[in-house]
Amino acid sequence: MDQPHVATGDTAAEAGNPDKTPRTERGRRTLRKLLDAAAIEFGERGFHDASISAITRRAGTALGSFYTYFDSKDEIFQALVRYMSEQLRDHVTPLVQAAPDEISAERIGLESFLGFVREHKEIYRIIDEAEFVDYASYRRHYETTVARVRQRLEDGAARGEIRADVGEVHAWAIGGMNVFLGMRYGLWDADADIAEIARIANDLLANGLKKQD
Amino acid sequence: MDQPHVATGDTAAEAGNPDKTPRTERGRRTLRKLLDAAAIEFGERGFHDASISAITRRAGTALGSFYTYFDSKDEIFQALVRYMSEQLRDHVTPLVQAAPDEISAERIGLESFLGFVREHKEIYRIIDEAEFVDYASYRRHYETTVARVRQRLEDGAARGEIRADVGEVHAWAIGGMNVFLGMRYGLWDADADIAEIARIANDLLANGLKKQD
Known part of the structure; x- marks a missing residue:
């Protein structure tokens, strides 16, 4: 697929074909309505059964607006993966950055991710379907998410808050841990106490399985 | 979907419709050929493009043999998810059981999983596609895999080898860690030293992120 023709927030300028990037606030609002729709x-019907006309109907926009921003169903799907990835980042990042130290940051990151999943249950189906519809977007979502974890770990290590040897393997391990806990306790289980789940997982991450005494 | 009409090894008797369970060694061999095919x-073409005739062609069996064991493409797909899940279990379990203690068992489990992924790269695509083709199988694969991790953890805790408070959350965290490391270093990266990846991840799991001094 081509580059996506859309982006959100600050990344609009970098994200793709400048011809299709909205230049007005009204345009950005329409674009966001289309992506939310x-x-x-896609979350309810899956890629194959989803239709452009249903998207514009849900968005309350004319069919023509769709083609102002996207050329095809593939293209809005690709943009949507990036949009959800960015929404997740924008939800989690400020909370993580306000954390007093790196270990707390990982707990807060997981708890806020679990909260995001509760509110956006479609995220699993959409990101996971990208594996079949647009593998590059699928892989990019995880690579960028894990790169953020890695950066946090390395910054925390540089500040002396955690072990010094953290790197890529640790970041993928944490990414996987969070995605599975999100599936189990965010997506499948509406009643789990997400603060408590995050506390237990964070205690494992901080202290490991070894007996402490 | 109905219950699967197939299983492997010891579980054949429990796995589904007894009418279609092979009663002879030759029948079991044919069934296995069909599942391997x-x-x-499914790994190369995905569920929608895969066909029953291509499966029997790859298996070198008559089309009739397919219908001896399965009623439909959905049914063999469901059986395949269970078959891959069991193959993975059968590959990992003896190695893990031979480990000297629970922390080593988790390292050996991860390393053998990474090796399995290298040899069976189609496992990700098949299990992940089950999310869209047969959600119950998808969920069961992870629930049974994680239940095995949990059992290992609880047994290790009972033997006093690891912290005493391990449970379901820890097991899902470890499951996710392994699945993501398998994707990154087993599926995407053919050159990574999997013993070293498993060692690094296991050190994190054993000791955590906190500075040890």
Whole structure:
């Protein structure tokens, strides 16, 4: 697929074909409405059964607006993966950055991720379907998410808050831990106490399985 | 979907419709050939493009043999998810059981999983596609895999080898860690030293992120 023709927030300028990037606030609002509608449509019906006309109907926009921003269903799907990835980042990042130290940051990151999943249950289906519809977007979502974890770990190590040898393997391990806990306790289980789940997982991450005494 | 009409090894008797369970060694061999062929066909072409005739062609069996064991493409796909899940279990379990203690068992489990992924790269595509084709199988694969991790943890804790408070959350965290490391270093990266990846991840799991001094 081509580059996506859309982005959100600050990344609009970098994200793709400048011809299709909205230049007005109204345009950005329409684009966001289309992406929010696409999240529901793809989340409920899956890529193959989703339709452009249903997306515009859900968005309350004319069919023409769709083609102002996207050329195809593939293209809005690709943009949606990036949009959800960015929404997740924008939800988690400020909370993580306000944490007093790196270990707390990982707990807060997981707890806020679990909260995001509760509110956006479609995220699993959409990101996971990208594995079949647009592998490059799928892989990029995880690579960018894990790169953020790695950066946090390395910054925490540089500040002396955690072990000094953290790197890529640790970041992928934490990414996987969070995604599975999100599936189990965010997606499948609406009642789990997410603060408590995050506390237990963070205690494992901080202290490991070894007996402490 | 109905219950699967197939299983492997010891579980044959429990796995589904007894009418279709092979009663002879020759029948079990044919069934296995069909499942191995299905792994390649679904792995290469995906569920929607895969066909029953291509599976029997790859297996070198008559089309009639397929219908001896399965009623449909959905049914062999469901059986395949269980078959791959069991193959993985059968590959990992003896190695893990021979480990001297629970922390080593987790290292050996991860290393043998990474080795399995290298040899069976189609496992990710097949299990992940089950999310869209047969959600119950998808969920069961992870629930049974994580239940085995949990049992190992609880047994290790009972033997006093690891912290006493291990449970379900720890098991899902470890499951996710392993699945992501398998994707990154087993599936995407053919050159990574999997023993070293397992060692690094196991050191994190054993000791955590906190500075040890």
